Amino acid sequence: MSARLFVGIDVGSSATKCVVLREDGELVGHDVVPSGFDFAESAEQALDQSLRLAKGTRDSVAACVSTGYGRERVPIADRHVTEITCHARGAREWYPKVRHIVDVGGQDTKVIRLNEHGNMADYRMNAKCAAGTGTFLESIALKLGVSLKEIDELAMRSTAPTVVNSYCTVFAGTEVLERVKAGEPREDISMGMFRSIAARVTEMMAVRNGPVAVTGGVAAHCGAMVRALKEALETEVLLPAMPQHAGAYGAALLALTREVTLAGESGTDLSRTRSECDR
Amino acid sequence: MRTEVADDKDYRGEIHELSRNIMTDWMAELKDATQTSVPSAYLMISGNCVEILRCFDILPVFPEINALQLAIRKKSLPYIIKSEEIGYASDNCAYVKADIGFTMCGGVGPDGNIPKPSVIVCNFVGCNVYIKWFEHCREMLKVPMIMLDIPFVRDGVPSQDDVKYVLCQLNELIKECETLTGKKFDIDRLREILAYSARAEEGWSRAKELCKRRPAPFDSYFDSINMMGPINALRGTREAADFFDAVVERYEQMVAKGMGVTSDERFRTVIEGPPPYPYYRNFRNLFENWGAVAVQSTYSTVGGTWEFGFRHDPKNPLESIAEQMIMHNLCNRSMLDRYKQIKTYIEDWNADALVIHSIKSCRLFSAGQGDMREYFAKELGVPTLMVESDLEDPRYYSEAQMKNRIDAFFESLQYKRIREGEPAPAQA
Incomplete structure (x- = not known):
């Protein structure tokens, strides 16, 4: 069984970026393609290439957060989050x-x-x-x-x-x-x-x-x-190593965090939620 | 926690429909007046003396409402462009431009929907651009104009001289109305009209008070529009007073049943500034998507700040009209008074955040909102969002950017909820 993967897709006005993380937070796949006319298609392309690098499949995607101007056009996404939150989250991870x-x-x-x-x-x-x-x-x-x-x-x-x-x-x-x-x-x-x-x-x-x-x-x-x-x-x-991917990286981190947050909301593991948010 | 919600048709239907019905009747009256010799007068919304006109059976006509109606029906842009063609600047008040363009195209007079006024009553409060608007109407329509000079409130309360000064002008207005209509001023009739005003004002105030409850029974920004028509256009009539009795009854029922305007009231906001009328529904959806309900708004008090206790007084008819014109409305007071009003709303109505919708073509009312944002966000620690478009001109509205700012703001509020005790996020 392949590892569970967490995906962030940033559909910007010019380019669509994708980042794939493993459960331990390791960045294992990424891609960037022009956004073009069809945002959904661009997101799919970037995702497929990123999954190839990550040696994963669609079935191994545990959660996906989309962001950017075209965030609501990403069929695979479970959640949409603005790029403001995602860039902040991605950059913070690189530079605490x-x-x-x-x-x-x-x-x-x-x-x-x-x-x-x-x-x-x-x-x-x-x-x-x-x-x-x-x-x-x-x-x-x-x-x-x-x-x-x-x-x-x-x-x-x-x-x-x-x-x-x-x-x-x-x-x-x-x-x-x-x-x-x-x-x-x-x-x-x-x-x-x-x-x-x-x-x-x-x-x-x-x-x-x-x-x-x-x-x-x-x-x-x-x-x-x-x-x-x-x-x-x-x-x-x-300047981080992947400045263009900061939003997608932040989105992937939020996809990874989401499970933790949900657990916190149900009252079972709030301490971990807070520690994740305050990191 | 999820709360019971009245279904769309029900809660929006009853009050909205009542409002629509009486406003439609009023507009039909305006249309009829284009073909008759019924006297009518142009008047401004904020701090007006409509009761005096009603006392002489002069039909009040509000160019602001005309402009607003054009915008919400998405018909304003061609008229705005028409005005720009004759030299109005692109950043001039878009209400003015829409109404002037509409007038140029024959909307006012026998071939239009709005009667040519018998007289223009310029009750200038707080906006000097509006003086020019009415002066331009006078030039275009060739009708007499009465200019009322209402002193700006400088020190929180008006001086006795200010009140006397306005009273003197109201007496002059009464003489002009007598000449125009051939009717003698009847103070008892005015008292009767003012009693209707006071009943409507009381209803307005009680309805707004109900939004202190959680969940709020209506959105005090978006749904208040349906109350603003009756309180502003029909104040002083039995219809408006009856309407507010019905409003209170309906919203009290909702509160008693624990019903909210939304099934999931997650955020309570106070909104400052008028809405973008050309995209009214879209704008509302951007907040509804987040379960955000406006529990108070400053724009809804343009006509009068009734929730702070003032009522027109049949026992002191002219004095109470003068007092309302000077100080019990939003526009004739300083920015610091507006701060106090918003602060009271945030505290007493238990709001989570302040949203400022700045109006591109209204520099007079929007100037200072940057400082307002800083004051609430940094000095009071109230999460504050500032967005900008226009109340009338659709060219200033950018849905994608508006959505981004609003979504990011509520995302940050949501995170703040998770991290209790952390300093509030600020603004966009």
Whole structure:
């Protein structure tokens, strides 16, 4: 009989991520696929590949929590939890002492503050606008005719980053084109865009007291994003090994915890519930 | 613990249907008035003197209710765009824009549903944008306008001079009404009308009081809308007074049987700010999914803060009207008074959390809500969620983002329940 597995699936606006855990919490499978048009199909694909790595089957899945923008479109999920809770849970597991998490995703950017017990105390998200998100970068990269990877490579070579003043993605695009026309180096314009996102993050919430963990797809793929955040936040910035999977990892941990929580709710093992929550 | 719940048809049906019936009759009266010479007057909801108009059989017309009706029927956007085409800014009050667009398209007058008013009574309380709204209506409709200047409450209670100042203006209004209708002012008639007002206000207050019970018999934000129509549009009528007698009877029955608005009241909230009318049902569902019931709301007290004890007084007719206009309504008071009102709601109605719905196109009423969030979350330790969209303009509502914030908030409240004794999570 194969081991019982606990699955987290994060259906984001750009990518769908999956993480599979063993009962002892060991991460044994993971995958990332584009979310595309069909969220359910993307979730299935990511799950199948993750289970292959974990040497498991659908029958061995004991619990599954879905998260992200498309969390309600995951047929296998037993529960839906917001990515805010999941990113907090995933990052906390990697960095138990971290009290601030910055997640730069495709559609949303979030700053999450944890309390002294490591539980979510406060969070802020970008408004209904692409400023400060991965979509902002994609939109401008498209305008300049380069890939996201190229923008990152250019930005990492910048020596005097351009200041992009516009808050709005549309106006920032126009401003970037003006800078191109004025002959400013592509490297500096590129870094200016990452700095613009970092500036939006600092406006969301005052981040104080200790290191900040950075999660999400933009941080996973763009070293320039991490550098810009380090400069803007003026604090230690920690980048986990799998930043893009933080939400799926947190969801998988919640799937694992759920059984414990249910036991607690029925009054049989509340001490374990609390210890899990307060870890 | 699960509680017995009245089925959807039952609990929503009876009170909602009663409300719908009397509001439909009132709207039919408005429609009829487009074809007759029945005198009518534009009036604002907050802190108004509708009883004086009723005393002269002047039909009150509320452009705010007109705008609200357009939004809840998902018809507001074309009218908003129409107003923007002639120069209204995108961040201007969307109530104003919907009503102005509606008027431009012939909604007011013989071909529309709303009668062209005989007079516009601008009972300005707390919102200076509304002055411009009524001035624009005056220009478009070419009708006389009476401007009442209601002093803002600066020190918690109005001064005697403030009351005298308003009384003086009410006497002038009475003279204008006499000229308009050819009728002589009858103080006994006014006393009779005020007695109906007071009976409705008492019913409103008793119904709201019942939400202190657990489970609450109705949602004091979403279901209060059905009580706001009668108290705001029909105050001073027998119909409104009878309606509130029925409301109290029904909700008292529910309380006696232990019936709640939901089968599983898990969270009790206080909600600040108007709802997003174009997505009213969707917005409600986002809270219902979590078993969250609003046990009190500030928006429902825009017309009057009746649950704090004020009643129109037939023995002091004009004085009590003046007093209500100045201080017993939500809008004519300072932000700090609003803090006190919310704090009382949270404490006396045993709420778990505060939800602030900030209105994008109403900077005047929404300004300061960021500080409000900080005050309740950080100084009082009340879990506070702040979300933003609009009361009228559907373009500002983003369901996915709204859902994310609300779900994350209740997730954190749920975790807090498990970890008893831990500091409260704060806000979104």
